[in-house]
Amino acid sequence: MEKQSQLHEIISSTDTDFLVFTQTICPYCTRAFRTLDSRDLSYTDINLDHYEGLRKAVVRETGHRTVPVVFDMRQDNPIFVGGSDNLLEYL
Numbered sequence: 001m002e003k004q005s006q007l008h009e010i011i012s013s014t015d016t017d018f019l020v021f022t023q024t025i026c027p028y029c030t031r032a033f034r035t036l037d038s039r040d041l042s043y044t045d046i047n048l049d050h051y052e053g054l055r056k057a058v059v060r061e062t063g064h065r066t067v068p069v070v071f072d073m074r075q076d077n078p079i080f081v082g083g084s085d086n087l088l089e090y091l
Contacts, residue, residue, distance in 0.1 A: 007057040014073050016042040018081075021058050021069040024049050028084040029068045035087055 011019060018036055020043050022029040029045075036043050048055040048067065058069050062080050070087050072079040081090045 006051070006054060007061060010046055011071065011073075011078055014044045014071075014078075016044045017072070017074050018043040019046065019071040019073050019078065020044065021046050021048055021054075021067060023047060023055075023067045026067050028066070032068045032070060032084040032087050035084070035091065039091060041091075 018041055020029065020032055020036075022032075022045055024047060033043065033045070046054075048058065059065055062069055064080075064082060066083055068083055068087075070081040070083065072081055072090070081087050
């Protein structure tokens with residue numbers, strides 16, 4: 001349950017337009033960053049390789065098993081967008 005609360009702490013403390021969970025060497029993550037950059041949207045990058053067990057918490061919370069995992073943080077409540085293809089459709 002500890003990692004679940006770590007996930008919620010990260011989500012609640014993010015003050016950028018988007019929150020993006022990534023892993024090292026991920027072309028789809030780079031694509032998501034380029035998409036956000038091209039629209040002048042700010043984002044926080046959380047690399048799951050640096051957080052023990054956080055990936056499982058993200059999968060449990062979202063059901064999304066690949067990276068990136070993107071949240072729109074511009075509303076009162078975060079909106080789970082999905083991956084880089086979903087982000088392109090969303091924006």
